[in-house]
Structure formats: structure tokens, C-alpha cells
Amino acid sequence: xxxxxxxxxxxxxxxxxxxxxxxxxxxxxxxxxxxxxxxxxxxxxxxxxxxxxxxxxxxxxxxxxxxxxxxxxxxxxxxxxxxxxxxxxxxxxxxxxxxxxxxxxxxxxxxxxxxxxxxxxxx
Amino acid sequence: xxxxxxxxxxxxxxxxxxxxxxxxxxxxxxxxxxxxxxxxxxxxxxxxxxxxxxxxxxxxxxxxxxxxxxxxxxxxxxxxxxxxxxxxxxxxxxxxxxxxxxxxxxxxxxxx
Numbered sequence: 001x002x003x004x005x006x007x008x009x010x011x012x013x014x015x016x017x018x019x020x021x022x023x024x025x026x027x028x029x030x031x032x033x034x035x036x037x038x039x040x041x042x043x044x045x046x047x048x049x050x051x052x053x054x055x056x057x058x059x060x061x062x063x064x065x066x067x068x069x070x071x072x073x074x075x076x077x078x079x080x081x082x083x084x085x086x087x088x089x090x091x092x093x094x095x096x097x098x099x100x101x102x103x104x105x106x107x108x109x110x111x112x113x114x115x116x117x118x119x120x121x122x123x
Numbered sequence: 124x125x126x127x128x129x130x131x132x133x134x135x136x137x138x139x140x141x142x143x144x145x146x147x148x149x150x151x152x153x154x155x156x157x158x159x160x161x162x163x164x165x166x167x168x169x170x171x172x173x174x175x176x177x178x179x180x181x182x183x184x185x186x187x188x189x190x191x192x193x194x195x196x197x198x199x200x201x202x203x204x205x206x207x208x209x210x211x212x213x214x215x216x217x218x219x220x221x222x223x224x225x226x227x228x229x230x231x232x233x234x235x
Contacts, residue, residue: 044227
């Protein structure tokens with residue numbers, strides 16, 4: 001069964017850091033681009049970051065550029081999101097999502113999603 | 124790049140058909156045949172329902188169909204069922220430099 005399982009969320013103070021993980025199973029992880037998408041409480045979906053299957057190309061939304069870093073370990077079938085300098089507006093459920101292509105493409109859709117992990121930034 | 128515009132809510136009775144619109148510009152919806160639709164039940168992860176305007180992934184009911192006209196894409200649910208009650212989001216290719224992926228504002232579908 002194709003599955004994504006996020007972990008690492010929690011409560012953190014403004015200015016703090018957190019690392020999210022997404023464990024993949026049931027497919028050849030290195031063959032697909034991956035993204036992080038977040039959803040603030042009661043709000044819509046917002047794309048955060050994407051990484052190619054090889055890990056050689058990364059992309060970020062302006063709202064997180066310079067603060068968040070996406071990476072992947074294909075030997076461990078795991079995707080990561082390192083979040084630094086967290087702000088209250090980063091409070092959201094963070095989903096990892098699988099693309100259908102190896103490269104990151106604007107034409108792609110997200111065919112598999114994890115269950116999400118909640119990040120709360122508050123003092 | 125602003126979010127694509129969707130109606131906040133759409134409702135219908137069981138068995139009826141409903142259509143959800145997703146309006147963008149010639150730089151996104153109108154310019155490319157890369158519109159996707161996601162269904163999200165409360166507290167659950169989104170699920171891909173339609174990709175490339177009108178294609179259904181394996182396992183998605185053929186009651187769901189997609190189309191596009193000009194700068195507006197549409198998702199139609201025919202034979203509405205109670206299990207279809209959920210939030211629906213569109214997404215489109217965008218030629219804007221950022222963000223890489225843009226989503227719609229979301230539509231709450233209520234089955235009366």
C-alpha cells in the first residue's frame with residue numbers, strides 16, 4: 001500500500017525551530033518529486049516547498065524562503081522539512097504530498113497525501 | 124499570485140448534480156490544461172479526484188468529472204451522495220514565478 005506518514009509536529013515558541021519528517025512506503029521513493037503543503041486552522045491549502053526525486057532541485061514559497069529547508073534521504077525513504085525562525089502565521093497542519101513525476105513540474109498533481117502533522121507556534 | 128476563486132459553498136440533494144467553479148486568469152487556468160481537483164473530508168488529508176482538467180485517477184468514481192472553459196474550470200458531481208459532503212479545492216499550473224503551485228479558495232459541498 002502506498003503510504004506517507006508525517007511526524008515531528010508540536011508546540012514551539014515564536015523564533016523556534018522544528019523538523020518535520022515524512023516516511024514513505026509502497027512506492028519507489030527516489031522516483032518522485034515530493035512537496036510540503038500546509039493548511040492553517042479553518043483555512044485553505046498553501047503549497048510550501050518541493051524537491052525533485054534526486055534531491056538536486058528545491059523550491060520554496062516566498063512566505064518561507066530563507067527560513068525553511070526541504071531535504072530528502074532516499075536511502076531511508078524519508079522527506080524532511082527543517083523549519084527555523086517560526087512565526088505565529090506558520091501555525092498549520094503540514095502535509096507531505098507525492099508528485100507523479102521525478103522532476104518538480106508546475107503541471108504535476110499530488111496523487112498521494114499523508115495524514116498531516118500539526119505545528120503550533122505560540123508563546 | 125492570488126488563490127484561484129471558488130464559491131464558498133455549494134449544496135444539493137441526494138441524486139442531484141452540482142458543479143463547482145474555479146476561476147483564474149490566462150496565466151493559470153485559462154492558459155494551460157493542468158487543473159486538478161482535491162476532495163478533503165473534515166480532519167482528513169486531501170485526495171486527488173481529477174488531474175489535467177478531466178482525468179480521473181484509478182479508483183475515483185466516474186460520478187466526478189472535470190471540464191474547462193476559458194479562465195474557469197469546473198468540477199461536476201453527478202448522482203450526489205452523502206459521502207460527497209466535503210471541501211473541494213482546485214489547483215492549476217501557473218506561469219507566475221511564485222508560488223510553484225496555486226490552490227483555489229475551497230468550496231464546502233453540503234448534501235441536503
